[in-house]
Amino acid sequence: MRITCPVCGERDRREFYYVGDAVALQRPDPDASDVVWDDYVHNRDNPAGVTRDLWYHEGGCGAWIVVTRNTITHEVLGTELASDVKEASA
Numbered sequence: 001m002r003i004t005c006p007v008c009g010e011r012d013r014r015e016f017y018y019v020g021d022a023v024a025l026q027r028p029d030p031d032a033s034d035v036v037w038d039d040y041v042h043n044r045d046n047p048a049g050v051t052r053d054l055w056y057h058e059g060g061c062g063a064w065i066v067v068t069r070n071t072i073t074h075e076v077l078g079t080e081l082a083s084d085v086k087e088a089s090a
Helices: 034-042 082-089
Strands: 002-005 009-012 017-021 048-054 065-068 078-081
Touching: 002 065, 002 082, 009 048, 078 082
Parallel strands: none
Antiparallel strands: 002 009, 017 048, 048 065, 065 078
């Protein structure tokens, strides 16, 4: 799989570190039950199809990138700097 870093250009995915879903998780209240914390720490959706994931360009410029991709075909549909995505949603 090839990922286009908005800073460095197209690179092999081995230069990047997958972090997870780019959607902000809602952290439980510190006093929440063990069951709630267990669910927050260990359980995530694993959708088939188009997702938006957070990747770190570890072997390159160090940019945080939101990658829109299809988990079935592994096709990368687009990439954006995470800072640009955050600013657009603010």
